[in-house]
Amino acid sequence: GAVVSQHPSWVICKSGTSVKIECRSLDFQATTMFWYRQFPKQSLMLMATSNEGSKATYEQGVEKDKFLINHASLTLSTLTVTSAHPEDSSFYICSARELRLAEETQYFGPGTRLLVL
Amino acid sequence: AQSVTQLDSHVSVSEGTPVLLRCNYSSSYSPSLFWYVQHPNKGLQLLLKYTSAATLVKGINGFEAEFKKSETSFHLTKPSAHMSDAAEYFCVVPTGGGNKLTFGTGTQLKVEL
Numbered sequence: 001g002a003v004v005s006q007h008p009s010w011v012i013c014k015s016g017t018s019v020k021i022e023c024r025s026l027d028f029q030a031t032t033m034f035w036y037r038q039f040p041k042q043s044l045m046l047m048a049t050s051n052e053g054s055k056a057t058y059e060q061g062v063e064k065d066k067f068l069i070n071h072a073s074l075t076l077s078t079l080t081v082t083s084a085h086p087e088d089s090s091f092y093i094c095s096a097r098e099l100r101l102a103e104e105t106q107y108f109g110p111g112t113r114l115l116v117l
Numbered sequence: 118a119q120s121v122t123q124l125d126s127h128v129s130v131s132e133g134t135p136v137l138l139r140c141n142y143s144s145s146y147s148p149s150l151f152w153y154v155q156h157p158n159k160g161l162q163l164l165l166k167y168t169s170a171a172t173l174v175k176g177i178n179g180f181e182a183e184f185k186k187s188e189t190s191f192h193l194t195k196p197s198a199h200m201s202d203a204a205e206y207f208c209v210v211p212t213g214g215g216n217k218l219t220f221g222t223g224t225q226l227k228v229e230l
Contacts, residue, residue, distance in 0.1 A: 004160070006160075032216070034217070034218075042222075042223075043207065043222050043223050044161075044220045045220075046217055046219075049216065049217065093160065093161070095218075105151075105163065106218055108153075108161040109160050110158075110159055111159070111160055
């Protein structure tokens with residue numbers, strides 16, 4: 001149980017284009033989903049917290065107009081990197097917290113590697 | 118605010134020897150604590166979690182961790198390393214009232230023959 005998927009697993013795009021990444025909880029309902037980015041050989045940094053049906057909460061320094069987050073249902077959240085630039089190249093990881101459990105455990109997706117040329 | 122410090126960025130052990138990955142926490146109270154593992158190009162997997170029920174926590178794949186309040190530590194151990202244990206390990210603490218996770222800087226474990 002508690003499986004989270006991400007699609008695509010990797011993407012290469014040209015500078016200036018937009019890229020959408022999907023995060024799905026496959027066998028549970030997620031009240032909250034989280035988006036992280038991880039640069040090579042570094043730790044995960046939380047970008048934003050997404051609650052179903054409401055606006056995402058962004059961490060300090062993360063541009064909300066650049067990283068659009070939509071959490072349309074209890075099993076799907078999307079991250080859109082708008083007008084991508086090479087410095088946006090990174091490993092993007094989502095996680096989800098289960099609805100019925102009042103605890104802090106997050107279940108992580110396998111990540112999406114983005115390369116902007 | 119709660120935070121964690123992983124004392125070693127890299128640890129190298131021989132297969133069959135014990136593993137020790139160190140983590141110290143900073144908190145005004147006894148927090149929940151987690152260890153996650155990340156294999157190359159894969160998502161993070163929860164190894165174990167401490168939630169104040171018992172100070173010695175057993176996780177998956179033979180790993181365990183002991184919460185020591187007097188030392189503010191939550192070190193991860195395994196009696197005998199296997200090649201498949203080679204990965205990045207993160208010590209993690211919930212923050213923001215439990216609504217977020219804050220990750221340590223990670224420890225890269227290398228297992229040699």
